[in-house]
Amino acid sequence: MTPQSIQKTWWKEAVVYQIYPASFLDSNGDGLGDIPGIISKVPYIKSLGVDAIWLSPIFASPQKDMGYDVADYRSIHAPYGTVADVQTLIDRLHANNIRILMDLVVNHTSDQHAWFKESRSSKSSPKRDWYIWRDPKYDALGNRKEPNNWKSIFGGSAWAFDEGTGQYYLALFLPSQPDLNWESAAMRQATHDDMRFWLDRGVDGFRIDSMNLMSKHPDLPDGKIVNPDEPYQSGAEFFASGPKMHDYIREIRTEVLDHYDVMTVGELGFTKDEQSVSEYVAKDRHELNMLFTGDIVDMDFGPNGKYERDDFHPRKIRTITNLWQNAMPKFDGWNTIYLDNHDSGRSLSRYASDAPEHRATAAKMLATYLMTLSGTPFMLAGQEIGMANLGKDYGADSYIDVEGRNYYNEVLETRGGDVGKMDDVLRELQLKSRDHGRLPMQWDNSPNAGFTVASAKPWMTINKDYTEWNVASQLDDPESIMAYWKQMLSLRKEHSDIFVYGSYTALEESVTGRWF
Known part of the structure; x- marks a missing residue:
């Protein structure tokens, strides 16, 4: 039964x-999924029995990182649709008792x-401090160097040089993704306004x-030299969960979120320990509802990075x-339960x-x-039909995501451009590349899996196993994966006191160490 101390909420x-917009359904034959395509599938989404959708980024963007490089928070990436389309989607979902994140x-x-355009226009720009700018350093020979x-x-480097103003700006992801400076009160207010929109x-x-990269150590010190042969080192201890991180989240909560009946889930990178997690989600902290700690999708990452080998074992x-x-019960927090997302290979x-x-x-x-x-x-679209990774017969050219491509090319360069020496890297791409979580949805066995019209070129590879593993083939099959998900x-809704709110006790592992 439900412990008395647990507060029930929607x-x-x-x-x-979770829906990856580019990959769900293309309504206009341009090879890219869109908002009208999602709208047309609301009855299908409802039939699954889910209660909410999480929509990966749809804002206006040059798409250097698939929408995680936002050019306007109040506009929609034109190939996806319009603000009016999104409003129709919101209204259609709500009419079917489905919420949207x-x-x-x-x-x-x-x-x-x-x-950013205004920020980089001059050092005296009113928005200069909306981003993180620093002067160059110089070595003994007068060569220009990054600030850290x-x-x-x-x-590569986390810094990009701006010729116009002679300074570097911080960009922890791509050079085309400059980091915002959350120290700026004006920037924070503008962000709050975009959320309210x-x-x-x-x-x-x-x-x-x-989420937890928004506060950096104010001195931006050098990261520890862990790999002496590399010019750049991880600075995670100085840019993850920085000194004002909790202040920023509490401000968002009190200034914006508390005025609505909403949920929040933060992506917590580089931080997986119980104490740090509790500081974000403990009820009395008044910050976030829940977190993605990432450890459940990192179980086969190597000691020094995602694409190093460390095989999965059930014990993990x-x-x-x-x-x-x-x-979570210790500090009245709440768990996210997931195995897949847009940043991972299929579990x-x-x-x-x-x-x-x-x-x-x-x-x-x-x-x-x-x-x-x-x-x-949280389930990723396609889990309900058993969508899988691209198979071993797909080569490196099938992977288009910037993260995997950059890593592959970086290693290839160190190995003298010899693709014959890249089998180990290709193996890890075939398991973990973000492309796998972004494969187009497999609706039926028609050309292009029913994701787009037969004459269109899909924006990315469609897994050729779609002819057998698709929605249409499982809709009326009581023994199908989809039927089991439903x-x-x-069952979860019927017995929510047990499966949602119930307590957890781990059984002892077999003394033989075997798993059954």
Whole structure:
């Protein structure tokens, strides 16, 4: 039964369905998914039994990082549709008792955002301090150097030089994604206003991208030299969960969010310990409702990065599940339950099996895991039909995402351009590349999987297994993966006191160390 101390809320009982807009459904034949395509599938979304959708970025953007480089928070990327289309989607979802979360990307913007254009126009610009600018350093020979040795999350330096003003700006991701300076009160107010713009239109909450990177150590010191052979080092200890991080989140909560009935889930990078997590989600902290800690999608990452090898073992998921299921009740926090998202390979291929003889059973097993844990489950579109990674017969050219491509090219250069020496990197791409979580939805067995018209060129690779693994083939099959997902969602709602709010006790691992 539900412990008396737990407060019931809609966002605790919701199951959230993540939609990657470019990959859900193309309504106009240009090869790119769009908002009208999502609108047309609201009946399908409702039929699954989910309670909310999380929409990956749809704002105006030059798409250097698939919309995580925002050029205007109040406009929509034109190929996706218009603000009016989004309002129609909100209204249609609400009419079907489905809520909507938007992706809030406010650690950085695009370099095409009006704020940055004005900021870089001169050192005396009123918006100069809306971003993080620093003078160059110079070595003994007079060569210009970056302000510190931080490495970009996507590789290379985290600093980009602006010829016009002679200073560097911080860009932790791509050079075209300058970091906002949250020390600026004017910038924070403008960001709050952009949030209200969407909340006033009926948006039910936000997933906050790169949430804990918004506060950096004010001195921006050099990162520790861990890899002496590389010119740039991780600065995560100085740019993740900085000294004013909690002040910024509490300000967002009190100034904006508390005036609406909404939910928040923050993306917590580089920080996975219980104490740090509790400071964001403990109820008495009055900050966020929940977090994505990332450890559940990092289980096969190597010691020095995503694309190093460290094979998955079930003991890893056991350890992480035990940690957070037991930790959250201690400080009255709330869990996110997930295995897949737009930044990861498909869990079916990484942590289970997508082999034809095991695929359906494995997908149902993972659905059981997700639907029977306490917390708010998040599922990625396609999980309900057992979508998988691209297979081993797809080469490096099939991967277009900037993160994976940059890493592949960086390693290729160090190996003298010899692609014959890249099998180890390709293996990791085939497991973990962000492309896998962004594959176009497989609706039926018609050309292009019903995602777009036969004559169109899809924006990215469609997995050729779509002819067998698609929505149409499972809709009326009571033994299908989809039917099982629907049953589990229904069971979770029927017994919410157990599956949503219930307590968790881990069984002892077999003394033989074997898993059954």
